[in-house]
Amino acid sequence: MPASAGSTDDPGMAWTDEQGTAAACCGAASRGGEVAVARDERRAVATVSEPPRPLLLVLPGGVFTMGSTERRYREDGEGPPRTVHVEAFRIAAHAVSNDDFTAFVAATGYLTTAEREGWSFVFGGLLPDRFPPTRAVAAAPWWRQVPGATWFRPEGGVSDLEGRGDHPVVHVSWLDARAYCRWAGGRLPDEAEWEYAARGGLEGARYPWGDELTPGGEHRMNVYQGRFPEHDTGEDGYAGTAPVDAFAPNGHGLHNATGNVWEWCADRFGPSRPSQRNMRGGSYLCHESYCWRYRCAARSANTPDSSAGNIGFRLAANVVATTG
Ligand SMILES: [Ca+2]
Ligand SMILES: [Ca+2]
Ligand SMILES: [Cu+2]
Numbered sequence: 001m002p003a004s005a006g007s008t009d010d011p012g013m014a015w016t017d018e019q020g021t022a023a024a025c026c027g028a029a030s031r032g033g034e035v036a037v038a039r040d041e042r043r044a045v046a047t048v049s050e051p052p053r054p055l056l057l058v059l060p061g062g063v064f065t066m067g068s069t070e071r072r073y074r075e076d077g078e079g080p081p082r083t084v085h086v087e088a089f090r091i092a093a094h095a096v097s098n099d100d101f102t103a104f105v106a107a108t109g110y111l112t113t114a115e116r117e118g119w120s121f122v123f124g125g126l127l128p129d130r131f132p133p134t135r136a137v138a139a140a141p142w143w144r145q146v147p148g149a150t151w152f153r154p155e156g157g158v159s160d161l162e163g164r165g166d167h168p169v170v171h172v173s174w175l176d177a178r179a180y181c182r183w184a185g186g187r188l189p190d191e192a193e194w195e196y197a198a199r200g201g202l203e204g205a206r207y208p209w210g211d212e213l214t215p216g217g218e219h220r221m222n223v224y225q226g227r228f229p230e231h232d233t234g235e236d237g238y239a240g241t242a243p244v245d246a247f248a249p250n251g252h253g254l255h256n257a258t259g260n261v262w263e264w265c266a267d268r269f270g271p272s273r274p275s276q277r278n279m280r281g282g283s284y285l286c287h288e289s290y291c292w293r294y295r296c297a298a299r300s301a302n303t304p305d306s307s308a309g310n311i312g313f314r315l316a317a318n319v320v321a322t323t324g
Helices: 017-023 034-042 098-108 113-117 174-183 191-199
Strands: 054-058 062-066 084-088 090-091 121-122 136-138 140-147 262-268 277-280 299-303 316-320
Touching: 017 277, 054 191, 054 316, 084 191, 090 191, 098 174, 113 121, 174 262, 191 277
Parallel strands: none
Antiparallel strands: 054 090, 062 084, 090 316, 121 140, 136 140, 262 277, 277 299
């Protein structure tokens, strides 16, 4: 079970090996695990108004090379590269924004995992200097368990979404993401779809635009510059999240596939972390020095009830057969 609010010395948070692996990355640490999925199945989302009809890109089916030969994170299972076929599907040009999620909650009254648990993981560097002491993750002390941190209070306390309506919603668990997608008439992309979309039609490239991190010295995504975790210079224009449509889209029309926020995918990570769901793309906290996962092929995962200030998601859907 996840730690309840206020159990500050709870060894039951027990950073297991699985969680330790996750904590080594900017994907943060984890809450409890599988039990939350069963519990969530019983929670019905009452739709009382029409969900938005977001612009979803239609991607044709195709064959691509999934994964990479990079050896730096062997335990992530990026490789070996293999040929994968993807059916035609639809996917959003950008991640679900705070404004999008506000509409969902207004229509359904949905309560996120973080709201029910009473806390979420916030990157310490985003907290005000005089913030009350918080519990840190041992293996990744920049991650702080902040009481009251939720999608609408991203740094806990009295923080709010002022000026961030078009930023990606964060502090949403995989369960929350799934609930939103169902309401919006879609689903989360699976990992193969995500990577196919993120690659933008470029075969085997490291990033959605090619192999060079900053072509011509120009930043193409929101990651971390400076010395992690002490100081983010924000040289790419953003320390913390950026608007969902910041930076040029890739060849398939997707913005910020890599960088900005990790994006939940539908499927499970695999045998090494069986209870965890995939996350792809890296985040504004990724730094080459310790988490070089802002690449198309990079993988991470977390338990379905985990949330953090750098995890969001993107809506996908099946291609609907039209008549006539
Ligand atoms: Ca940045
Ligand atoms: Ca992203
Ligand atoms: Cu990272």
